[in-house]
Structure formats: structure tokens, C-alpha cells
Amino acid sequence: EVHDYLRDCAHKHGVLPYLRYNHELLTAHWNDTHHHWDLHTTGGRYTTQFLITGTGYLSTPAIPDIPGIHTFTGTLFHSAQWNHHHNLTGRTIAVIGTGASAIQFLPHIQPQAARLDLYQRTPPWIAPKPDKPNTPRHTWMLRHLPGYQQFRRNFNKHGREIIAYFMSRPTRTTAMKNMATTHLKKSVPDPHLRTLLTPDYTIGCKRLLFSNTWYPAIQQPNVNIITTPIKNIGPTHITTTDGTTRHIDTIILATGFTPTNQPITHRIHNANGTTLNQTWTQHGIQAHRGTTIHGYPNLFMLLGPNTTLGHSSQTVIIEAQITYIIQALKTTTTHNITSLHPRHQAQTHYNTQLQNKLKNTVWNTGNCHSWYHDTHGNNPTIWPTYTHTYHKQTNHFDHTNYQTTT
Structure with a gap:
């Protein structure tokens, strides 16, 4: 939908004749x-x-400097360079990273995997995501009610400014932390797992994430949450610093950017x-x-x-x-x-x-x-x-x- 929107705008405003595709700046x-x-x-x-x-x-993409990563003989790719030709159904998958990238794709691939090992270095603060489909009435208002679309945009834009107020005053982030903590408590009944998923830094220090599907996905029987640091990667496995070796055939890097x-x-x-x-x-x-x-x-x-x-x-x-x-x-x-x-x-x-x-x-x-x-x-x-x-x-x-x- 976003791509179609951009193409429509480019066509509508006469931009297309001025675009030069496949021109990489050297x-x-x-x-x-x-x-x-x-x-x-x-x-x-x-x-x-x-x-x-x-x-x-x-x-x-930021590619982590993990010993042996280049010796892996299975399929390895970064989430920003997705390998669409690699079928994930029935695979044993390792996802490295728990930031915004993993939050977006892991809930979608978890049902396909035979086993999914999630390597977590730092847990993120996650808040509930107010993401609901537009009702027919709301869609009609957006399309036909003069000024309503601009009102909604301004409401969202200016409403988020209150977050900037809290971020600039770390001692006043308690309400945001309580919102995320409540979301975690409601979503994860196991107290031990909740401890593993609770950050030890002030909310907002790292990017605050919003998701309703992350916690349900990582609690599925085919998912293992691994918090022990990675020691090295071999041709068909990942070994952590406690000596445990886990065999996998696919590695997806959710390790962010530079x-x-x-x-x-x-x-x-x-x-x-x-x-x-x-x-x-x-x-x-x-x-x-x-x-x-x-x-x-x-x-x-x-x-x-x-x-x-x-x-x-x-x-x-x-x-x-x-x-x-x-x-x-x-x-x-x-x-x-x-x-x-x-x-x-x-x-x-x-x-x-x-x-x-x-x-x-x-x-x-x-x-x-x-x-x-x-x-x-x-x-x-x-x-x-x-x-x-x-x-x-x-x-x-x-x-x-x-x-x-x-």
C-alpha cells in the first residue's frame, strides 16, 4: 500500500520522467x-x-563480528536483505537480535519453523500497539469529511509530543514504564520468563517498541529464548559461552543498522x-x-x-x-x-x-x-x-x- 501510494504521488506530480533508476552514486x-x-x-x-x-x-545492515559467522554453510541473511527464495517451513532457525527488526518479522515466521532459537542480548521495552482496522464509518469520514483526515494526522502528531516531554525528563517516565510492565505481566504468566524479558535500563533509552504479537509468539512451544552470549558459529551450529551447541540450518540476523x-x-x-x-x-x-x-x-x-x-x-x-x-x-x-x-x-x-x-x-x-x-x-x-x-x-x-x- 505504501509503495502504491508513492508511485501514485510520483505519477500525479510528474516526477517519474526525472527519476534515474539503477544509478548508484560512486x-x-x-x-x-x-x-x-x-x-x-x-x-x-x-x-x-x-x-x-x-x-x-x-x-x-550491521553484520555482527561473531567468530565463525562466515563458516556457516546453511542459509544466512539479514532481515533487511530478506532471502525470499528460502522457504522457512520446517526449518530450524536461529534469530539473532531482539530489537525492532525482530519484533516485526518473528511473529510471522514462528508458525512456519520446526524450531526457532531466539538469541537475546538485551530485552526491549514493549508497549501494547493500538493497531485496529478502520471501520467503514471511519474510512468514509477519512475520504469524505472535509478536514477530518488532517485533524487525525495532527492529533497523532501532536499527541506524541507528550512522549518527548517524558523522554527529556527520565525521572518522569514511570507512567510509560508501568504501561510496558503491565503489558509484559498480562502477556507472560511465567515469572521466570518475565524476569528474562524485563529490561534493566530506563524506558526509552533504547527504542521503545509497540507490539501485540511479540510476547505470544516467543512463548510458543517451538521457540527457545537464549540469553547466554554466543561464543562462535560453526558450519551447522551456534555455540554459546556455557558450552551448549545448537544445530540449525538457517540464521536470520536482526542486528540492526550502522x-x-x-x-x-x-x-x-x-x-x-x-x-x-x-x-x-x-x-x-x-x-x-x-x-x-x-x-x-x-x-x-x-x-x-x-x-x-x-x-x-x-x-x-x-x-x-x-x-x-x-x-x-x-x-x-x-x-x-x-x-x-x-x-x-x-x-x-x-x-x-x-x-x-x-x-x-x-x-x-x-x-x-x-x-x-x-x-x-x-x-x-x-x-x-x-x-x-x-x-x-x-x-x-x-x-x-x-x-x-x-
């Missing part, structure tokens, strides 16, 4: 003489005045030939308004540093960034500007304020290590406060924070 170099980007793709070379990346945070080491950053070069990854490795992952980056003129990044949400829809942030980018492009047209470059002072000031807001939030103080953090323990990922605050900051292009050339 390198992008900023030409400081002519003020444009030189792009080298698998479909040819291009020049463009502005470069906008939309490659996302959760797009590149948001703080995005492949696109290795392919974008500034005028000196330095890659964006090298810049961020040396100076820290940061951007101005999460969208533009000092040292890289005319580059706009959708879902750049500190634009990920822990409480609402990511679309809200993307819409705000698109507004900001459009305002920037209009500014260049109006004033005959050929390049925009965020000032170092402006970017530093913006990120200092942002990190100060993050400092006392649950994402930084919740006693966990999540994909929000980089290898140094910094948090270059999460937007620390309300979405309307970000909208306000990006509603108008702050051209005084940019160096411009004509």
Missing part, C-alpha cells in the same frame, strides 16, 4: 572553481549545483578531496540544522545528524527539512547565489545548544548503549526535544549563518 566531488558537484554514478557522470542526500539512517557510519559519507568529497566520513571522524558527527555541513557547500542531507526521533514519525522531520531546503534554493535564485556554505561558528553554536539539551535526556542517561550512540559514546543521532521546535527552526532559511558566493 563518488561526489565539490568543484570549488565552478561551484558545482561532479557526480560519478554507475549510470554515467553528472554535474549539479546542489546535492541532496536521502539515504536514511536505517538502510545499511547509522553512525553511513556509506554515503565515504563517497562525498569536499574541494580538498576529504570525505565527509573523514571530516566527521576527525571533528565529530554534526551539521547545521541537521541538514547542511561546514566544509561541503551546496550539500543538503535529509535525516542528517541529530534528526532521528525517539517519539514520533520521522516524516515530520523530513517535511521540515524539505521546507528548509526549498527556502534555501529560493534564496539562491532570488539573490543569484551560486554556493551556500554554513559558517563554522553557526554550526558549532547550533550543536553546542543541541548537545546541552540532550545531556540530561533518557537517550543519554538511561543506562544503556543503543544505536543512537557512536563508538565514542556520543549521541549524534537523536533530536532531543519536540518536533514543533525543529519545525520552527527550519521554517525559514537563516541565510545570515551562511557564507555565499555569486
Whole structure:
């Protein structure tokens, strides 16, 4: 349904003639003489005045460095690269990971498996999911009642802002914790199993998950929950640190992604030939308004540093960034500007304020290590406060924070 919606929008608004399929970006170099980007793709070379990346945070699978993983002779794949040709019926399956990815697919494959071993390193906080089909009356209202669809969208968008209030005040997350704890208690009658499934960190420190099917699925007779760390993987088995070996024929990795080491950053070069990854490795992952980056003129990044949400829809942030980018492009047209470059002072000031807001939030103080953090323990990922605050900051292009050339 989502795919059909996107295709319909692209057709309706005349976007399709401008799409270039099967064009992987290999390198992008900023030409400081002519003020444009030189792009080298698998479909040819291009020049463009502005470069906008939309490659996302959760797009590149993280493959765990488990000893022997490459010696496995069965079928192994990451959940983001699903092997649709591999029939799971009657298989002995190992699922490694219990984050959002596993929550989504495990309840669907559990009935097919002869045996399913679930390897859990850290249990997630899970809340009930208010996910019901639309009634005919509600569907009619959405389609025919003027303003109702916009009302529902705004109700959902602004209603979730209360979660941001709790996340920024870890001592006030008791109500959220009680909701998740009650859901666990109602769903899992075995007290020993409940203990294994109860997190030891503040709710919200890792991504808060919503599911009505996870707990029922992992309590089925064909599922084994294994909390002992994995020692190694062999050709046909997984061995844990207690010496137990379990034979399996399929491994599905639900081990997440690499948001703080995005492949696109290795392919974008500034005028000196330095890659964006090298810049961020040396100076820290940061951007101005999460969208533009000092040292890289005319580059706009959708879902750049500190634009990920822990409480609402990511679309809200993307819409705000698109507004900001459009305002920037209009500014260049109006004033005959050929390049925009965020000032170092402006970017530093913006990120200092942002990190100060993050400092006392649950994402930084919740006693966990999540994909929000980089290898140094910094948090270059999460937007620390309300979405309307970000909208306000990006509603108008702050051209005084940019160096411009004509």
C-alpha cells in the first residue's frame, strides 16, 4: 500500500520522467572553481549545483563480528536483505537480535519453523500497539469529511509530543514504564520468563517498541529464548559461552543498522578531496540544522545528524527539512547565489545548544548503549526535544549563518 501510494504521488506530480533508476552514486566531488558537484554514478557522470542526500539512517545492515559467522554453510541473511527464495517451513532457525527488526518479522515466521532459537542480548521495552482496522464509518469520514483526515494526522502528531516531554525528563517516565510492565505481566504468566524479558535500563533509552504479537509468539512451544552470549558459529551450529551447541540450518540476523557510519559519507568529497566520513571522524558527527555541513557547500542531507526521533514519525522531520531546503534554493535564485556554505561558528553554536539539551535526556542517561550512540559514546543521532521546535527552526532559511558566493 505504501509503495502504491508513492508511485501514485510520483505519477500525479510528474516526477517519474526525472527519476534515474539503477544509478548508484560512486563518488561526489565539490568543484570549488565552478561551484558545482561532479557526480560519478554507475549510470554515467553528472554535474549539479546542489546535492541532496536521502539515504536514511536505517538502510545499511550491521553484520555482527561473531567468530565463525562466515563458516556457516546453511542459509544466512539479514532481515533487511530478506532471502525470499528460502522457504522457512520446517526449518530450524536461529534469530539473532531482539530489537525492532525482530519484533516485526518473528511473529510471522514462528508458525512456519520446526524450531526457532531466539538469541537475546538485551530485552526491549514493549508497549501494547493500538493497531485496529478502520471501520467503514471511519474510512468514509477519512475520504469524505472535509478536514477530518488532517485533524487525525495532527492529533497523532501532536499527541506524541507528550512522549518527548517524558523522554527529556527520565525521572518522569514511570507512567510509560508501568504501561510496558503491565503489558509484559498480562502477556507472560511465567515469572521466570518475565524476569528474562524485563529490561534493566530506563524506558526509552533504547527504542521503545509497540507490539501485540511479540510476547505470544516467543512463548510458543517451538521457540527457545537464549540469553547466554554466543561464543562462535560453526558450519551447522551456534555455540554459546556455557558450552551448549545448537544445530540449525538457517540464521536470520536482526542486528540492526550502522547509522553512525553511513556509506554515503565515504563517497562525498569536499574541494580538498576529504570525505565527509573523514571530516566527521576527525571533528565529530554534526551539521547545521541537521541538514547542511561546514566544509561541503551546496550539500543538503535529509535525516542528517541529530534528526532521528525517539517519539514520533520521522516524516515530520523530513517535511521540515524539505521546507528548509526549498527556502534555501529560493534564496539562491532570488539573490543569484551560486554556493551556500554554513559558517563554522553557526554550526558549532547550533550543536553546542543541541548537545546541552540532550545531556540530561533518557537517550543519554538511561543506562544503556543503543544505536543512537557512536563508538565514542556520543549521541549524534537523536533530536532531543519536540518536533514543533525543529519545525520552527527550519521554517525559514537563516541565510545570515551562511557564507555565499555569486
